Amino acid sequence: MEQSHIVKSFDDELKLINTTLAEMGGMAEAQLTKAVRALVTRDADLAREVVAEDSKIDALETELDRDAIRIIALRQPMATDLRMVITALKTSANLERIGDYAKNVAKRTITLIEMQPVGNTAHTIERMAELAQGLVGSVLDAYVKRDLAAADDVRMRDEEIDQLHTSLFRELLTHMMEDPHSITACTHLLFIAKNIERIGDHATNIAEYVHFMVSGETPDDERPKGDETSQTIITS
Amino acid sequence: MEQSHIVKSFDDELKLINTTLAEMGGMAEAQLTKAVRALVTRDADLAREVVAEDSKIDALETELDRDAIRIIALRQPMATDLRMVITALKTSANLERIGDYAKNVAKRTITLIEMQPVGNTAHTIERMAELAQGLVGSVLDAYVKRDLAAADDVRMRDEEIDQLHTSLFRELLTHMMEDPHSITACTHLLFIAKNIERIGDHATNIAEYVHFMVSGETPDDERPKGDETSQTIITS
Numbered sequence: 001m002e003q004s005h006i007v008k009s010f011d012d013e014l015k016l017i018n019t020t021l022a023e024m025g026g027m028a029e030a031q032l033t034k035a036v037r038a039l040v041t042r043d044a045d046l047a048r049e050v051v052a053e054d055s056k057i058d059a060l061e062t063e064l065d066r067d068a069i070r071i072i073a074l075r076q077p078m079a080t081d082l083r084m085v086i087t088a089l090k091t092s093a094n095l096e097r098i099g100d101y102a103k104n105v106a107k108r109t110i111t112l113i114e115m116q117p118v119g120n121t122a123h124t125i126e127r128m129a130e131l132a133q134g135l136v137g138s139v140l141d142a143y144v145k146r147d148l149a150a151a152d153d154v155r156m157r158d159e160e161i162d163q164l165h166t167s168l169f170r171e172l173l174t175h176m177m178e179d180p181h182s183i184t185a186c187t188h189l190l191f192i193a194k195n196i197e198r199i200g201d202h203a204t205n206i207a208e209y210v211h212f213m214v215s216g217e218t219p220d221d222e223r224p225k226g227d228e229t230s231q232t233i234i235t236s
Numbered sequence: 237m238e239q240s241h242i243v244k245s246f247d248d249e250l251k252l253i254n255t256t257l258a259e260m261g262g263m264a265e266a267q268l269t270k271a272v273r274a275l276v277t278r279d280a281d282l283a284r285e286v287v288a289e290d291s292k293i294d295a296l297e298t299e300l301d302r303d304a305i306r307i308i309a310l311r312q313p314m315a316t317d318l319r320m321v322i323t324a325l326k327t328s329a330n331l332e333r334i335g336d337y338a339k340n341v342a343k344r345t346i347t348l349i350e351m352q353p354v355g356n357t358a359h360t361i362e363r364m365a366e367l368a369q370g371l372v373g374s375v376l377d378a379y380v381k382r383d384l385a386a387a388d389d390v391r392m393r394d395e396e397i398d399q400l401h402t403s404l405f406r407e408l409l410t411h412m413m414e415d416p417h418s419i420t421a422c423t424h425l426l427f428i429a430k431n432i433e434r435i436g437d438h439a440t441n442i443a444e445y446v447h448f449m450v451s452g453e454t455p456d457d458e459r460p461k462g463d464e465t466s467q468t469i470i471t472s
Contacts (some may be wrong), residue, residue, distance in 0.1 A: 230340060230347060
């Protein structure tokens with residue numbers, strides 16, 4: 001085997017990992033969008049589709065992990081290449097979790113459709129999901145382009161989702177107190193909102209890995225946080 | 237440098253990773269126990285201590301990741317050794333999340349202490365936490381001993397936590413309907429219970445990595461799941 005062939009094949013293998021990661025990211029984004037669309041349009045079939053599709057993301061994670069480990073074992077990549085493979089491993093775990101959150105949104109949506117809708121909350125959730133999806137898209141773009149500034153920007157943008165989450169949390173608690181019949185529905189909406197807030201957190205996790213991949217350093221500055229739900233008290 | 241010295245040093249480096257992982261695991265377990273103790277005894281100082289201590293687990297994750305990447309780059313481990321280092325990387329990410337969940341339990345406990353206690357729910361949560369802590373302890377033990385059967389056992393034992401979570405979820409929803417003044421407190425308790433259920437999930441994630449580390453295969457059998465909260469409807 002010629003040296004150039006080995007080098008070419010190594011690049012191909014790295015590209016394969018990135019293709020799988022892009023596919024996982026695209027699917028995770030699509031799953032989130034569909035799950036929230038199902039919530040807004042009260043479409044149980046669409047929600048069931050999201051639940052069924054999740055295993056495809058899981059399968060891609062297994063495939064990517066296997067490829068990454070094979071590359072490390074056979075190619076022994078150094079410096080940036082090694083950091084890229086490690087980042088891909090960590091990113092795939094985060095994308096798999098994002099897929100799980102989208103699936104959970106879809107499961108709760110199937111339950112919610114059997115109940116009365118709660119005010120305009122589904123639209124606030126849709127807005128949160130758009131922001132979260134934007135973060136996932138941006139951070140994967142930053143990964144592909146090895147763009148430190150774009151990755152750091154994602155870490156800062158997560159705050160807006162946190163703020164929407166805090167205000168929705170207060171709104172849902174108030175709604176439950178005013179109309180105890182809505183308690184089950186509001187609880188599922190609280191968890192849906194929390195799932196989407198977590199998707200934003202996973203995007204920022206990936207942003208930290210990309211920062212590490214490009215610079216070799218872990219970002220040590222604290223990012224701004226706007227989620228105050230754990231300190232919230234609403235009295236009737 | 238003699239060959240034997242290199243080999244010895246490589247083993248030492250692997251041991252260092254395992255020591256850091258054991259330390260992270262011990263801290264994560266202790267944080268969970270303290271957070272739930274603070275909830276049961278309504279001890280805000282203890283809860284604040286948990287919040288303050290979390291950054292130590294984060295720092296250990298950064299340290300372990302750096303050591304693991306250095307080992308891969310400099311020692312180029314093969315087969316089981318490589319799988320062990322990759323498993324350590326994935327496990328550290330899961331332990332860091334477990335620490336985050338314990339911190340969130342502590343934060344919500346600080347908020348809850350300002351409100352009336354809700355029945356006997358804190359004790360059910362304590363029982364869930366004991367089970368979750370047992371899973372974390374067992375899975376780290378399985379990692380150290382490279383014990384496939386013990387790792388698979390952890391994956392099966394998670395179901396009991398899920399079942400307690402489902403029954404507590406129903407109890408808290410019913411409580412909110414009967415006493416709307418308890419809605420804020422019950423909501424924080426719902427999220428605390430969810431955090432502990434997630435800790436169980438992270439222990440099973442680690443169990444899957446240990447399975448992979450020992451056997452080289454990803455477990456493909458579906459583990460039993462007892463969490464039905466996303467399908468729960470309580471009508472008053």
